[in-house]
Amino acid sequence: MDESVLDDISHRRYNPLRDNWILVSPHRTKRPWLGQQETQGKNTLPDYDPECYLCPGNKRSGGAQNPDFKNTFVFVNDFSAVKEEQADYDPPQSDASFLVVLGLLQCQVAIEAGANAESYRRIDKTSLLLKAEGVKGKCYVVCFSPAHNKTLADMSIPEISTIVGTWQSLYRDVQSNTPFRSIQIFENKGAAMGCSNPHPHCQAWTTSHLPEEPAAELKNMMEYQQAHGSCMLCDYLAVELEKRERIVAENDAWVAVCPWWAFWPFETLVLSKRCIKTILELESDKDRELFADIISTIAIKYDNLFETQFPYSMGIHQAPLRGTDEEHAANHVHLHFLPPLLRSATVKKFQVGYELLAEPQRDITPEQAARRLQGLGAELYRKKLE
């Protein structure tokens, strides 16, 4: 298969994990940019900030005081998006076929009773079109370190391994002690990604339902498994390992690629080589170290790319809690890194009009992005500046 023409022509690529398409316009990089100039980011934050609600010993907005933690620290978000306890919402039965039957019955009864059949029909449409369901859950904040001014790129492998261990404990705790169906671990890094506090931390939102993105991925992975008798991400990994064109980093247990279907300019997908289903399968210290190593490598490459504190959103996708055997079998642990920067520390890709209303669109190809990231060193640029 010769794909070299795709370097020059507009085309769409298919994302089998999400079952959607992305428009790619490689020639558009030639467009002049009138935006701001690149600035070189040097970390000027203090090690401890008395105003930071995530630093050890400080007071949080909810009134609680942080302990004098030495490694990671987990607490329930003072302004959680979902709560464990709340009133129930009992939506009217909205199964379509049931409704048709019910509607007919009601109309029959209504007509017999002399009422207006039209108003019953309207009730059915309303419950079809105004559908909602209650959501319970719990939102956690996970501080990565007591140091206010460290990012994953600055941390050692043992420090990141400790974070991995904390994610595992949290997963295990939610699995054992709650009825919830999902735990989404994610990090928003940088002001450009809506993060208002630079103290290194991630979040974990657990919910009573399986959210849209992991649900869609799971559906597609299960269908692939059914149709082809193999794991979609194992197959995809094999293709990438053979081509070696989009691989950005690799160690004994993990591979990071700019996926064929990447939407964000320097998006990466981190895949485990073994087909593990949840992060609980990282059983040994060595397993956790290798996971920490690939995360560290990606974080350093990103910062080195534009010599800045590279903003991104990152998240772990894995088998849902309380899943069926089929759901478990079709899964494959992976991380998505979604960074907005396009050309420099200050010029990002905007996902706006066309992207929101018609189709995701990118300017450089994933292969071009991968080549840029491949060429970057493993030592953090800031270390040299210090």
Place this chain on the structure above:
Amino acid sequence: MDESVLDDISHRRYNPLRDNWILVSPHRTKRPWLGQQETQGKNTLPDYDPECYLCPGNKRSGGAQNPDFKNTFVFVNDFSAVKEEQADYDPPQSDASFLVVLGLLQCQVAIEAGANAESYRRIDKTSLLLKAEGVKGKCYVVCFSPAHNKTLADMSIPEISTIVGTWQSLYRDVQSNTPFRSIQIFENKGAAMGCSNPHPHCQAWTTSHLPEEPAAELKNMMEYQQAHGSCMLCDYLAVELEKRERIVAENDAWVAVCPWWAFWPFETLVLSKRCIKTILELESDKDRELFADIISTIAIKYDNLFETQFPYSMGIHQAPLRGTDEEHAANHVHLHFLPPLLRSATVKKFQVGYELLAEPQRDITPEQAARRLQGLGAELYRKKLE
């Protein structure tokens, strides 16, 4: 149906147009915000900017010179995302069932020929997992006015009617003179929405394929039509007109609502009362005026909300070009306004980690947003400041 409990509890709402769910966390508005302070935007731009490549008479980056236009002005984007002429890409046949058959045949032939069957299997997986197709098209820029410093909110109804007429001519031209399947008219307004030039303009991208968003909406509208024998958006409009809870603006021909499933804080959906399929059905001057009127009303309300030049992306969805009868019948012209601001002129909603990796999430309910917009006057705040 009593939905009042949804004002207080976390819940998900279903979007039947897009077939997806949105997480709503009403109580989260109580969260204190440490972001920037609100500023009051006064328009300080000149009427004509010699540096602007969209002002009449000026040179564009491609070298062409703009005419001395008096109303609207259309030209082909000098840095189009898609082009009319380019090399072809012939992807290998990737129909799954065909591939399985082909794969078996190939393997059979291969085995007989003594070759490695495994390598053939891999080729099949590759064409399944690295799918792409060429895209041709044309990208237009539509200047709304010669005045550099006007926005839709500043323009008169006759001025906006002229823009509507320009959109119609463009649609008609593309329909008659190109083989393309889609025309997406959209406006990115404000720096927050990736717009680098404040000169009032929109874009229209035409493509050889029907993009993701209109394709997904069309699929869902067609399925609804099949299942219920009526138009989804007509039914939805009837529900909203009866409830009158989420209606923000209305005239004889159009209704603007904060839809039940809104994702962006002050998102609105503008629906035609008559079930028209494309903007070509706005045949009389009166038709165009009423469309201009609802656009003007929304633009003014948005600017009045935080007394600022309100950023948004906006786009028109309508029946695709070269559609089948069923595609045409299931459609219903509508506009999406997608504005990012949440609390003030400077505090926007970030759609980041959880939203990208798990599920769209909003903090205020669409009903709360509608009440805010309902209460705003029809006169532009800036007029009073002048």
